[in-house]
Amino acid sequence: MPNALIRRLRRNLAGLIDPEINRPPEHTRGPRARAVSAEMLYDRLRALGTVGRSGPKTGQVNLVSIARIKERLGSEWPRHAVNADRIARNAIERYLIAGDIYAPWKDAGYIVVFATLERHGAQIKCKLIGDEITRQLLGEDETDLSEIRAVEMQADGALAFSDIPAFEQLIAATIADPAADSGAARESTNRISPLPTIVEAETIAPGAEVKSGDPLAGLSFCYRPSWDPARGVISTYLCVARLPDGPGGIRQREASLVLGGNRAGLEALDFAILEQVAGLLDGLVREKRRLLITLPVRFETLAAAAQRRRYIDALRSRLAPEAEPLLVVELIDVPDGVPHARLLEISSPLRAHARAVIARLRPDTTEFGPFSASRIAAVGCDIGRYNNSELAAMQQMARFSRGAAKAGMVTYLRGIRSISLATAALGAGFAHIDGNAVAPPIELPQSVVAFSLFDLYNPALKG
Amino acid sequence: MKKILVIDDNMVVRNTIVQMLESEGYEVVSAEDGRRGLCVFRAEHPDLVVTDIIMPEKEGIETIRDIRGEAPDAKIIAISGGGRIGNTDFLKIARQLGASDVVAKPLDPDHFLEIVKSCLAA
Numbered sequence: 001m002p003n004a005l006i007r008r009l010r011r012n013l014a015g016l017i018d019p020e021i022n023r024p025p026e027h028t029r030g031p032r033a034r035a036v037s038a039e040m041l042y043d044r045l046r047a048l049g050t051v052g053r054s055g056p057k058t059g060q061v062n063l064v065s066i067a068r069i070k071e072r073l074g075s076e077w078p079r080h081a082v083n084a085d086r087i088a089r090n091a092i093e094r095y096l097i098a099g100d101i102y103a104p105w106k107d108a109g110y111i112v113v114f115a116t117l118e119r120h121g122a123q124i125k126c127k128l129i130g131d132e133i134t135r136q137l138l139g140e141d142e143t144d145l146s147e148i149r150a151v152e153m154q155a156d157g158a159l160a161f162s163d164i165p166a167f168e169q170l171i172a173a174t175i176a177d178p179a180a181d182s183g184a185a186r187e188s189t190n191r192i193s194p195l196p197t198i199v200e201a202e203t204i205a206p207g208a209e210v211k212s213g214d215p216l217a218g219l220s221f222c223y224r225p226s227w228d229p230a231r232g233v234i235s236t237y238l239c240v241a242r243l244p245d246g247p248g249g250i251r252q253r254e255a256s257l258v259l260g261g262n263r264a265g266l267e268a269l270d271f272a273i274l275e276q277v278a279g280l281l282d283g284l285v286r287e288k289r290r291l292l293i294t295l296p297v298r299f300e301t302l303a304a305a306a307q308r309r310r311y312i313d314a315l316r317s318r319l320a321p322e323a324e325p326l327l328v329v330e331l332i333d334v335p336d337g338v339p340h341a342r343l344l345e346i347s348s349p350l351r352a353h354a355r356a357v358i359a360r361l362r363p364d365t366t367e368f369g370p371f372s373a374s375r376i377a378a379v380g381c382d383i384g385r386y387n388n389s390e391l392a393a394m395q396q397m398a399r400f401s402r403g404a405a406k407a408g409m410v411t412y413l414r415g416i417r418s419i420s421l422a423t424a425a426l427g428a429g430f431a432h433i434d435g436n437a438v439a440p441p442i443e444l445p446q447s448v449v450a451f452s453l454f455d456l457y458n459p460a461l462k463g
Numbered sequence: 464m465k466k467i468l469v470i471d472d473n474m475v476v477r478n479t480i481v482q483m484l485e486s487e488g489y490e491v492v493s494a495e496d497g498r499r500g501l502c503v504f505r506a507e508h509p510d511l512v513v514t515d516i517i518m519p520e521k522e523g524i525e526t527i528r529d530i531r532g533e534a535p536d537a538k539i540i541a542i543s544g545g546g547r548i549g550n551t552d553f554l555k556i557a558r559q560l561g562a563s564d565v566v567a568k569p570l571d572p573d574h575f576l577e578i579v580k581s582c583l584a585a
Contacts, residue, residue, distance in 0.1 A: 390519035391472065420497070420522035423553065427517040427544075453556055457524060 041103040044113050045153045060122040061151040063161055064092070064130050065109040068145040069137055081107070083252065084137055086220075091132045095125055111151055111159075120173050123148060123164045215265030218244040219255060221276050225435040226294065226412060232452050235432055236292040236328050238414070239277045241269055256298070256333075257385075263300075270301045271314060277327070278318035285322045292355065294328045299335065302346050312349045319353055327354040331376075334359050337367070343374035351375065360414065363396045368407035378431070379404050384415020394424040401428040419456050426453075465583055468509040469493040470500035470526065471542075472518040476568075480513060483572055484579065497521030501529055504537075511583055516543035516553045524557050531561040538582050544568030 045061060066088060070077045077084075085104070092102050092110055099115030112129070114122045130146025138145070149161040165173065220242050228235040241255035259265040277295045284291055302308045319327065329350045347357045356377035363381040371379050381400055383393050397413065404411045412432035413425045425433045435455075467489050471477040474495070481491045492507050494500035497514070498521040504512060512530060516523035523541055530537050541557035544567070554565040563585070564578050 394517075394519055418520075419525055420517075420519055423522045423524070424517050424519070427553075453553070454559075457528070457556070457560060 041101065041111060041113070042153070042157070044101060045151075045159075060114045060117055060119060061111065062123055062126040062164070063105055063109050063111050063147075063149040063151050064088075064126050064133070065105075065147040065149065066130070066133055066137075066145070067108045068147060069134060070108040072138070072145060080251075083220075084108075087136045088133045091136060092129055094132075095129050119150075120170050123150070124167070124170050127164075127167050127170070215259060215262055216243070216255070216268055216272055219269075219272060220252065221273075223293075224414070226414075226432045227435050228432050229426055229453060230431065234435070236294045238294040238296065238330070238434070239273055239280070240296075241273050241276070266298060267301050267307070270297050270311070273297070274311070274314055274318065278315075278323070281319065281323035281326055284326055285320055290326070292326055292328055294330050294358075295354075296330045296332045296360070297350075298333045299331050299338075299346065300333060302331075302350075308346065308349070312353070315350070315353045324353050325355050328377075329354045329357045330360055331357065332360040334361050336362065336365065338370060340370040340373045343370055343376065347374055347376060358412070363393075363400055365400065366403050368404050368409055372407040372409055376409075378410035378412055380412035380414060380430075380432070382415040383413060383421065383425075384417055390418065390420055390424075393421060394428070397421075397425055397430070398428045401430055405429060422456055464488065464490045465511065466490045466492065466507060466509040467511045467513060467579070468500065468503055468507060469513045470495075470497060470503075470518070470523070471513075471515040472496050473515070476515070480570070480575075483576065484513075487576060487579075489579075497523060497526030497529075500526055504530055505533070510538065511579065512537060512539045513579070514539065514541055516541060516557060524553065524560055527557060527561040538563050538585065540578060540582055541565045542568055542570065 066084065069084070070081075073080055088110060092112060096102065096112070097115070100113065101115075102110050102112040105111045112122075112126055114125070117125060126148045127144075127146075130148055131144045134142055134144045134146050148164050150164050152160045152162070154160050164170070222240050222242060223237040224240050225234040226236045226238060227233075242252040243255040243258040245251050245253040245258050255269050256266060259269060274295060274297070277293055280293060284293070297311065302311060331347065331350075343359075347359075350357050357375075358378040358380065359371055359376045360380050360382060361371075363383055363386065365379075365381070368379060381397075383397060386393070386396075388396065401411050410432075411430045412434075413430045414434045416422050416425060416434055422433055467484050469477055469480050469484070469491060470493070471480065472495050477493055477495065481493055484491045492503055492509065494503045496518045500512070500514060501521065503509075512527075514523045514526055518526075521529075523543070527539050527541060530539060539562050541554055541562035542565070543553045543557070554562075554567060558565050563582050566575055566578055
């Protein structure tokens with residue numbers, strides 16, 4: 001795929017190419033394009049009359065396949081599949097208008113049906129959607145790995161897929177023979193600039209590549225269940241904020257790690273997580289779900305009195321009283337040697353709005369007395385942040401667990417990256433260990449809240 | 464002479480088991496974790512595998528499953544000292560996911576050797 005050409009086209013072919021150009025303001029838009037079930041897709045295809053003939057409308061149904069992106073990611077794909085699907089759907093929805101529909105096809109494709117565009121216009125748009133998905137998943141410089149196929153429904157109801165012309169041919173066909181493709185021709189009359197503009201386009205600054213300067217741009221959230229193996233249940237769900245790391249949106253890391261030493265960014269992040277968790281708790285209260293959600297907040301954010309007040313005020317104003325029993329606040333990045341009085345000063349106002357306050361410490365912490373004396377409900381560590389060998393991690397875990405047990409504290413472990421570390425954590429006596437990230441818990445069926453030791457060995461749950 | 468593979472990350476425990484088995488006339492090979500144990504299994508084709516559960520890199524139950532995947536008839540004894548979780552424990556899971564027999568640590572030598580013999584005879 002000629003990357004340079006497609007990128008230049010994106011910037012110059014106005015409305016057809018860039019979904020944000022000539023797009024009506026949000027409040028004036030009609031209903032957005034939507035994802036539909038396979039059944040609804042088939043109904044639409046039948047209604048379009050694509051059965052058994054190559055009529056003028058057949059080209060308006062296309063498959064955008066990201067199978068080659070899946071191939072490129074290889075064994076990493078299962079870990080990224082959910083994120084890839086979210087990014088792909090967002091990209092598709094940005095390009096579609098009311099009346100257009102799309103449906104996921106197998107595990108790495110989307111069938112897109114345009115309500116008004118004809119063949120060439122539809123295929124150009126699909127090509128651009130595919131290119132955008134590639135860029136968002138793998139980065140700006142990546143060659144477009146998406147594949148577009150025209151879709152036709154056969155008489156027996158099966159879908160047939162065929163290759164589409166090269167991108168340059170589609171553009172040429174659209175411009176040279178608008179009558180042959182009336183829908184695209186209408187679009188081209190209104191929106192497509194002639195090709196010579198493209199040639200000059202290299203001097204035009206690409207708006208999409210301008211960095212927004214927002215350190216939290218691209219922030220997304222997932223929830224990591226904390227499993228209580230003794231009771232066989234998921235005890236809490238930790239809200240984990242993630243940011244794109246490196247080019248492309250598919251490679252994400254925990255937001256605090258991506259932000260590194262950006263103090264303002266980290267503080268903004270703590271407030272953004274609070275906002276996210278408060279929203280989820282609102283939903284849980286509404287649905288009468290009794291799940292516990294863990295809200296992480298950096299010790300540093302709460303260290304200064306003014307900032308702490310601001311955070312507590314936000315907690316108070318955002319959280320309904322009924323939500324407080326569902327909230328666990330986790331102090332993270334707690335420095336070594338914090339005195340008991342300081343811990344009390346910081347944890348007490350949090351405890352007033354939460355069921356419990358817990359503290360995530362360094363794995364080499366040996367002094368647990370101040371936490372026990374400050375009514376911290378549990379202490380834990382994140383073994384995944386340190387690049388130790390598994391043997392070293394296991395030894396550290398055992399020391400941490402022994403030390404905390406001496407102080408009579410409940411323990412939890414985060415950052416488990418393998419089954420061997422999970423079993424070692426349980427063997428070491430950790431009361432709660434992290435599972436794999438899941439969708440917002442409000443979307444999960446009740447049955448997911450249970451967990452058993454067997455789940456560790458369930459290949460479907462491998463992260 | 465029957466060959467036995469012993470997999471345990473704890474050197475003291477591993478050597479104790481090796482000596483115990485050698486004194487009974489078995490040929491013994493050993494490995495310090497599941498990943499290495501699997502390599503030794505492929506190279507040595509032992510008649511019996513004795514594996515710990517809690518180990519770095521690849522723990523015992525994963526190792527048992529991998530060995531079972533390659534050699535469905537393999538004879539495997541799982542040993543473990545910790546990790547009792549509620550109503551279930553690792554040895555119970557090891558049994559259900561492929562171990563021929565299980566022995567709790569600390570090992571009673573007579574009981575352990577009896578199980579080794581009956582496993583090899585089966």
